Amino acid sequence: MVVNDNQKDINLLNRIQTGDKSAYAALINRHKDYAFTVAYRILNNREDAEEVAQDAFMQVFGALSSFNSESKFTTWFYRIVFNAALMQKRKNKVEAVDIENSSEAFMVSHSSDSADDLRKNERKIVIQRALQNLSADDTTMITLFYLKELSLEEIAEVTNVSAETAKVKIHRARKRLADEMKKLLKSEVKSLL
Amino acid sequence: MLTDEQIFDILDGCALKDILSQHQNLLSESVEYKAYFEELEAVHFDLADLKIEKPSPKFTENLLANIAYAPTKKKSWSSQLTCIFLTAMSVFFVVTLGLALFYFSNSNSAIEIPRVNNLEVVNNFSTDLLVKLILLINLIVLLVIFDKKVLKPYFMNRKVRLS
Numbered sequence: 001m002v003v004n005d006n007q008k009d010i011n012l013l014n015r016i017q018t019g020d021k022s023a024y025a026a027l028i029n030r031h032k033d034y035a036f037t038v039a040y041r042i043l044n045n046r047e048d049a050e051e052v053a054q055d056a057f058m059q060v061f062g063a064l065s066s067f068n069s070e071s072k073f074t075t076w077f078y079r080i081v082f083n084a085a086l087m088q089k090r091k092n093k094v095e096a097v098d099i100e101n102s103s104e105a106f107m108v109s110h111s112s113d114s115a116d117d118l119r120k121n122e123r124k125i126v127i128q129r130a131l132q133n134l135s136a137d138d139t140t141m142i143t144l145f146y147l148k149e150l151s152l153e154e155i156a157e158v159t160n161v162s163a164e165t166a167k168v169k170i171h172r173a174r175k176r177l178a179d180e181m182k183k184l185l186k187s188e189v190k191s192l193l
Numbered sequence: 194m195l196t197d198e199q200i201f202d203i204l205d206g207c208a209l210k211d212i213l214s215q216h217q218n219l220l221s222e223s224v225e226y227k228a229y230f231e232e233l234e235a236v237h238f239d240l241a242d243l244k245i246e247k248p249s250p251k252f253t254e255n256l257l258a259n260i261a262y263a264p265t266k267k268k269s270w271s272s273q274l275t276c277i278f279l280t281a282m283s284v285f286f287v288v289t290l291g292l293a294l295f296y297f298s299n300s301n302s303a304i305e306i307p308r309v310n311n312l313e314v315v316n317n318f319s320t321d322l323l324v325k326l327i328l329l330i331n332l333i334v335l336l337v338i339f340d341k342k343v344l345k346p347y348f349m350n351r352k353v354r355l356s
Binding site for chain 2: 024025028029032033034036037041046049050054057058061123124127128146147168171174175177178181182
């Protein structure tokens with residue numbers, strides 16, 4: 001019998017509730033990358049994102065009794081990550097420069113790549129910078145949508161809006177991202193000239 | 194021209210047929226539309242290609258070090274109540290069945306069983322104090338099970354929703 005992902009999560013949660021220590025690690029390893037990615041895209045800082053992801057897991061372990069096992073674990077979990085990251089973002093008024101630093105390092109380390117690879121890498125850097133310039137709400141919408149882990153209805157549940165609103169928000173966020181990328185690419189061309 | 198929403202629907206693969214045919218026409222007729230569509234398409238594919246970020250290698254280890262593990266739960270007496278009840282009922286059933294079989298297997302034997310008035314036996318049985326006591330215990334057990342399996346989860350769920 002094929003056990004779906006949510007059922008695997010529920011099984012792990014049940015094991016955690018009975019005190020099975022190996023289940024904690026299993027659950028963390030299943031979701032740490034996605035949790036970290038969501039937090040990182042909102043916060044633009046690796047240390048803060050790691051702290052937020054860890055806090056989110058701690059909150060999960062502390063509130064297991066309040067989890068309704070009939071709902072999807074990831075929806076509940078991403079909501080915790082999303083709220084924790086937003087709270088952290090409000091605390092940090094100062095913008096992080098993580099990606100700028102990493103993109104410079106990236107350019108140096110990939111100097112031997114082909115022109116096509118370089119163009120692709122350059123676009124990736126620009127898109128990350130553009131994401132930094134968007135609001136936390138826009139970034140979250142885009143991140144959750146392109147992680148392809150949640151359905152539109154689940155994204156709506158995580159962000160506490162209706163599915164229709166979530167869809168409109170995702171469209172608008174992508175449009176703003178496209179505009180932001182255009183702006184960044186133009187300014188880069190200008191600086192090269 | 195199509196709206197941004199309609200273009201993103203095409204890129205997400207959820208556009209309606211008439212929008213798709215409009216899109217095909219616009220692609221072949223309008224250079225401006227084609228450029229705009231390709232711009233949004235590039236952003237869409239760039240986003241789809243974005244890698245999943247990885248936390249530090251010691252993420253799990255650090256987190257596990259900070260966790261206050263839940264104590265291993267031992268099954269309490271009340272959580273085993275259903276099993277105890279079912280086991281007692283099974284034992285009662287098996288004993289009754291055994292006695293009945295014993296009685297019928299010995300019915301052809303030389304021992305003569307005195308004939309009794311069936312109505313009187315049933316009457317005595319139903320008014321017996323022991324039967325009343327058993328019924329009362331069963332009722333209490335059923336109420337406890339109902340409270341644990343139905344009422345408690347319902348109010349817990351309600352509390353979570355309200356909070």
